[in-house]
Amino acid sequence: MSEFWDERFKQKEYVYGIQPNIFFAETIKQLRPGKLLLPMEGEGRNAVYAAKLGWKVTAFDYSKEGQRKALELAKENNVQIDYHISEATSFIFPKKTFDAVGLIFSHLPPGSREVLHNGCVQALTSGGIIIAEYFHPDQLGYGSGGPKQLDMLYDAALLKNDFSELIPEVCEEKVVTLNEGPYHQGRASVVRYLGKKR
Numbered sequence: 001m002s003e004f005w006d007e008r009f010k011q012k013e014y015v016y017g018i019q020p021n022i023f024f025a026e027t028i029k030q031l032r033p034g035k036l037l038l039p040m041e042g043e044g045r046n047a048v049y050a051a052k053l054g055w056k057v058t059a060f061d062y063s064k065e066g067q068r069k070a071l072e073l074a075k076e077n078n079v080q081i082d083y084h085i086s087e088a089t090s091f092i093f094p095k096k097t098f099d100a101v102g103l104i105f106s107h108l109p110p111g112s113r114e115v116l117h118n119g120c121v122q123a124l125t126s127g128g129i130i131i132a133e134y135f136h137p138d139q140l141g142y143g144s145g146g147p148k149q150l151d152m153l154y155d156a157a158l159l160k161n162d163f164s165e166l167i168p169e170v171c172e173e174k175v176v177t178l179n180e181g182p183y184h185q186g187r188a189s190v191v192r193y194l195g196k197k198r
Contacts, residue, residue, distance in 0.1 A: 008183075009043055009065035016042060017181035018073060020049035021104045023133045023192050029053060034099030037123055039088055039116060040106035044070025044081065050102075051079035058098070060084040060091055088112060093119035096126070103132040105145075105184075107152045117162040124197040130163060131194055136173050138189035145184040159193045166195030 008015055024046050033054035038047050041059035043066050051057045059081055067083050074081045089112050101120045108116055120130060135146035137153040156171045173191045178184040
């Protein structure tokens with residue numbers, strides 16, 4: 001699967017754009033900067049945005065091409081990010097380390113998804129938050145991106161269950177208009193989640 005993403009990220013343009021995800025950006029800018037973890041971060045748009053706000057960013061993805069472009073984007077913006085090559089299920093999540101975790105379209109099948117989500121919860125400090133946006137199962141009716149397998153699309157109930165240790169502050173399913181590079185364009189069905197660790 002890393003070959004698929006390497007091939008996609010090899011393109012000169014940033015396939016999901018260089019601007020951050022709107023829900024992530026609107027949320028993170030309201031928080032006091034601290035330590036942030038961004039799993040499956042791809043080309044680095046969210047990592048660079050957060051670093052510019054003063055966050056100490058750790059990111060990972062299993063695409064070397066994604067890492068290369070993320071580090072280039074960071075250099076262009078005069079910020080530093082700590083970017084690792086790792087699969088989501090092999091990353092060693094340091095416990096009680098991060099003040100926030102951003103999960104932006106980091107879709108995985110059942111089994112792998114639970115490993116990622118549990119690792120993120122354990123990596124949060126007390127009072128830390130998870131900011132997540134995923135495609136909803138209704139996204140299969142739209143042509144604006146996302147997985148084509150139903151078991152890799154998430155709804156509000158699934159996220160509440162996966163993040164049951166957190167206090168949900170936002171958990172909503174909605175239709176939005178995406179403008180995130182050539183691969184996320186147009187109306188889309190998403191689920192947005194914001195939860196705080198006790």
